Amino acid sequence: MSSYMQRHWNVLLARSSSSQRGKRRAYHGNLSTSTDMSPMKFEKIIGGKKDYVHVAALPCSYRGLFTTEEYGIEVGQRYAENVRNVIDKIHTQERQLAAFFAESMVSCGGQVLLPKGYLAQVYKYVRQAGGVCVADEVQTGFGRVGKHMWAFELQEDVCPDIVTIGKPMGNGHPVAAVVTTKEIARNFKGLGVSYFNTYGGNPVSMAIANAVLEVIEDEDLLTNADMVGRKLLDALQELKQRHPLIGDVRGVGFFIGVDLVKDRITKAPATEEAAYTIARMKQEGILLNAEGKYENVLKFKPPMVFNAENAESLVKKLDVILTEVENKKPCRESSTSSDSSSSDDGLVSTSSSN
Numbered sequence: 001m002s003s004y005m006q007r008h009w010n011v012l013l014a015r016s017s018s019s020q021r022g023k024r025r026a027y028h029g030n031l032s033t034s035t036d037m038s039p040m041k042f043e044k045i046i047g048g049k050k051d052y053v054h055v056a057a058l059p060c061s062y063r064g065l066f067t068t069e070e071y072g073i074e075v076g077q078r079y080a081e082n083v084r085n086v087i088d089k090i091h092t093q094e095r096q097l098a099a100f101f102a103e104s105m106v107s108c109g110g111q112v113l114l115p116k117g118y119l120a121q122v123y124k125y126v127r128q129a130g131g132v133c134v135a136d137e138v139q140t141g142f143g144r145v146g147k148h149m150w151a152f153e154l155q156e157d158v159c160p161d162i163v164t165i166g167k168p169m170g171n172g173h174p175v176a177a178v179v180t181t182k183e184i185a186r187n188f189k190g191l192g193v194s195y196f197n198t199y200g201g202n203p204v205s206m207a208i209a210n211a212v213l214e215v216i217e218d219e220d221l222l223t224n225a226d227m228v229g230r231k232l233l234d235a236l237q238e239l240k241q242r243h244p245l246i247g248d249v250r251g252v253g254f255f256i257g258v259d260l261v262k263d264r265i266t267k268a269p270a271t272e273e274a275a276y277t278i279a280r281m282k283q284e285g286i287l288l289n290a291e292g293k294y295e296n297v298l299k300f301k302p303p304m305v306f307n308a309e310n311a312e313s314l315v316k317k318l319d320v321i322l323t324e325v326e327n328k329k330p331c332r333e334s335s336t337s338s339d340s341s342s343s344d345d346g347l348v349s350t351s352s353s354n
Contacts (some may be wrong), residue, residue, distance in 0.1 A: 037101050040108055054090055059080045060112045062248045062259060063267050066158065068115075076115035084125045097131035099162075104151030107139045110292030111257025111299055113250055118156040132184065135160035138176070143216055143304065146226030146253030166334040168304075171212045175205040221304040229253040230310050231298065235315040245270060245324045256300035257291065269294035273325050278319045286314055 018203050035041045049055070059079035061068040066078040083100070090097055100122060106112035123133045139152035142165070152158050161184060163349070166176030188195075216222070233251055236258060240246040247261030260270035260277070272298045278288045289299045302310070 007043055035115065038199065040213070049071070050290075052095070054086050056086050056113065058109050059108075059114055059118055060110060062250065071258075073116070076117040077121060079115060079118055080121035080125065083122045087125055087129045087131075091129070097126065097129040099132045099134050100126040101134045101136060103136045103140060104143070104154070105140045105252075105255055107255075107299070107301075108291055110259070111251060111255065113252060113255075114155060117156070119158045121340070123158060123160075132161040134164065136164050138166040139154040139162055139301075140255060141165050142212075143222040143225055144254050144301070146222055147231050149222065151255070152263065155181050169212060170205065170208050171215075173208045175209050178349065216304070219305070224307070225253040225304055228258070228306060228311055232256060232315070235311065239315065239319055242319075243326065245273060245322055245326055249346075253269040253302070254300070254302050254304065254306060258298040260296045260298065269296035271296045274298060275320075276325055277321055280324065281317060284317045284321070286317060348352040 019128050035045070036053055039049070039055055042049050044052075057065045057079060059066075059076070061075050064079075065082070066075050067076050071078050076239075087097055102119075103109075106115060106121075126133050135150070135152045137150050137152070141149065141163075143149050145151050145154055148154060149162065152160055152163070163179040164176070165179065169175050169177065175329075230250065233249065236246075236249045236256065240249050244264060244344055245260050245262075246258055247264050247267055248259035249259075250257050250259070259267075262270045262276045264267040266316060269292070271290075274290045277298065278290060281288050291297045291299045300314075
């Protein structure tokens with residue numbers, strides 16, 4: 001089953017257990033059902049957000065609605081309360097909550113790590129409202145975080161009701177899966193509308209998926225992601241001390257984001273500089289991408305076999321190119337910007353541009 005079809009099945013499972021909600025800047029796939037839940041997609045489509053979809057604030061502790069600078073260790077609780085406010089609004093519309101969909105770490109939204117305690121509190125609110133909790137691990141699963149097989153395990157006392165996995169499951173081969181509870185599976189079966197996929201569970205895909213798991217275990221790739229990821233993070237943090245263009249370095253394992261800014265005080269996104277950096281890194285044989293609302297966050301999600309020598313080479317080349325960018329100053333100045341887009345709890349966006 002492809003990851004897009006598998007995400008579609010997640011929606012059917014959630015509906016069988018009834019309105020849906022996800023996070024601002026989220027991305028969950030290309031089919032109509034998954035696009036409906038992906039703000040980075042439906043915000044660009046005529047008709048926009050469906051009335052049964054409700055969006056929470058992106059829980060970014062650096063440039064979001066609530067920041068660590070202002071709220072410290074309470075930032076996770078603040079974002080969780082935002083979700084509770086969205087749920088309350090759903091109820092005022094005489095609707096019921098079906099599910100909470102969220103990546104365990106937000107990739108396309110800007111390589112965002114969820115603040116401590118966020119998921120545990122959100123899952124509590126969702127379940128109290130009768131909803132199920134869905135963890136999208138398509139981009140973050142299979143050991144990328146280093147310490148654990150799944151990114152949701154980074155959050156304490158958290159166990160999703162549905163987990164969606166794909167992409168790395170086949171190392172390029174189109175295979176994906178859904179993991180859920182027996183209760184939800186029975187409820188889905190009780191609908192009388194079975195899920196069928198001609199290619200689902202075919203022996204070729206299963207052999208490939210099993211081979212991937214064997215390599216992850218035999219070559220101890222989780223430990224590699226943890227150890228090399230730490231070295232890469234430390235090296236990028238050191239670059240931050242020397243390059244004012246770097247506003248924030250965040251991540252864990254092989255999931256890292258470098259937030260480029262024109263000014264560290266205003267956090268104005270350095271979008272053009274990010275594009276230039278990516279183009280130059282490509283010329284040096286290193287492929288990067290930009291994520292986030294302003295496409296100013298350099299995304300580091302290397303293959304699981306990425307080693308210390310690779311990391312050292314990457315950082316050296318990035319150091320040279322960032323110096324080049326800062327000396328050229330190719331872009332005009334811009335005003336304060338944040339990722340604190342409005343959410344469905346009625347809070348107003350603080351994003352600005354003059």
